[in-house]
Amino acid sequence: MYWQQAFECMPREDLEQLQLERLQATLYRLGTHVPFYRRRLREAKVDYEAITSLDALRRLPFTTKEDLHGNYPYGLFAVPLRDVVRIHSTSGTAGMTTVVGYTKNAIKNWSDLVARILCGAGVTAEDVVQIAYDYGIFTGGLGLHYGAERLGASVIPISSGNIKRQIRIMRDFKTTALVCTPSHALKLADAMMDMGLNGSELSLKYGIFGAEPWSEAMRREISERLGIIATDNYGLSEVMGPGVAGECLLCNGLHINEDHFLVEILDTATLEPVAAGGIGELVITTLTKEAFPVIRYRTRDLARLLPGICPCGRTFTRMSRILGRSDDMLTIKGVNVFPAQIEAALIDIVGGESPYRIIVDREKNEDTLTVMVEVTELLFSDQIRKQWALADAIQDRLVTDLGVQIHVKLVEEKTLERIDSKGKKVIDNRRL
Numbered sequence: 001m002y003w004q005q006a007f008e009c010m011p012r013e014d015l016e017q018l019q020l021e022r023l024q025a026t027l028y029r030l031g032t033h034v035p036f037y038r039r040r041l042r043e044a045k046v047d048y049e050a051i052t053s054l055d056a057l058r059r060l061p062f063t064t065k066e067d068l069h070g071n072y073p074y075g076l077f078a079v080p081l082r083d084v085v086r087i088h089s090t091s092g093t094a095g096m097t098t099v100v101g102y103t104k105n106a107i108k109n110w111s112d113l114v115a116r117i118l119c120g121a122g123v124t125a126e127d128v129v130q131i132a133y134d135y136g137i138f139t140g141g142l143g144l145h146y147g148a149e150r151l152g153a154s155v156i157p158i159s160s161g162n163i164k165r166q167i168r169i170m171r172d173f174k175t176t177a178l179v180c181t182p183s184h185a186l187k188l189a190d191a192m193m194d195m196g197l198n199g200s201e202l203s204l205k206y207g208i209f210g211a212e213p214w215s216e217a218m219r220r221e222i223s224e225r226l227g228i229i230a231t232d233n234y235g236l237s238e239v240m241g242p243g244v245a246g247e248c249l250l251c252n253g254l255h256i257n258e259d260h261f262l263v264e265i266l267d268t269a270t271l272e273p274v275a276a277g278g279i280g281e282l283v284i285t286t287l288t289k290e291a292f293p294v295i296r297y298r299t300r301d302l303a304r305l306l307p308g309i310c311p312c313g314r315t316f317t318r319m320s321r322i323l324g325r326s327d328d329m330l331t332i333k334g335v336n337v338f339p340a341q342i343e344a345a346l347i348d349i350v351g352g353e354s355p356y357r358i359i360v361d362r363e364k365n366e367d368t369l370t371v372m373v374e375v376t377e378l379l380f381s382d383q384i385r386k387q388w389a390l391a392d393a394i395q396d397r398l399v400t401d402l403g404v405q406i407h408v409k410l411v412e413e414k415t416l417e418r419i420d421s422k423g424k425k426v427i428d429n430r431r432l
């Protein structure tokens, strides 16, 4: 039921004392080892060696995605590379990639935090856990994998791709817990139907879903079609990866692992705390990270904190599911995509600006991303073959840069105005 009960059910007073000590250690680490933060703390007139209360958090400088990009690749690491045992990264071109590092200790903490989430969501050492996240440089696959192993479960690192094989393995290996994005779970349910299988022919009991926004309606559909209890969890690479927060079996909000993360919900305009229970931007400070600590990282994810204590016994505050974004980031099959990345690649390849639209759809529970590019004089060629080659080149470049499948369509001039007269660059047709 609990993985680390002493922490998960800690009295609030003790928790706050622990948070303060860990915040002091984190600030000292950053102030002494990371020039960027030393400068920022000085500019904010914060004496990082004299923090005596958690209230000091409000005076600390923020960290943004741009700060991470600006220090690419290792500028924000607080330990020498010889102490780093794992490196992960987010997608993007050189100027827009975030690189994150983990010490041995950080991998152990990360595994424990993911084990907490899995344990809270019903998984035990008896379970067979199938992980259908992409393995590789993204934090999802390996993060969940290490956590499930730490818990002692039998882990099947199936990764994404080849849906029918995933289902055969799920049936034959008697998988009891499925870990993936919620849209992937629905895709599996569709494929099962095609194969003439239904949920009762599987051994599945639990679904642990994250890495993209979803709704209560999706939860109901997944639960019914796969015959499982479906829980939500949250994390992001910039802060650690999966393991920041997760729902217990009561499915009433995500318990934040507050002994490792300080969470604030701030008004996006004023950056002041919202009223209790209000919706705002989730801002996270790490408390135990060694190689890549961040203070007041602006996630741009919108959420709210839930009032009251959960009957499960955990004392950690709960947050709502992610309710939206304060920027224009899109999540496609668990991969974060920024329209600016697409625009930058287009300008690069085309050699100038060409009108475009980014269209996101969900067909048969699969997210698709189409980029329509208008053929202006810049791109015009009377040879159709040349045009195809150009579309292919744009597509290859975008797939490489973003790490997600993209379709590129060249369209005639003035077509885009008809699609959306207001000139919106991104058209997201998914109903989440």
Ligand SMILES: [Zn+2]
Pocket (backbone or CB within 6 Å): 247, 248, 249, 250, 255, 310, 311, 312, 313, 314
């Ligand atoms: Zn609970």
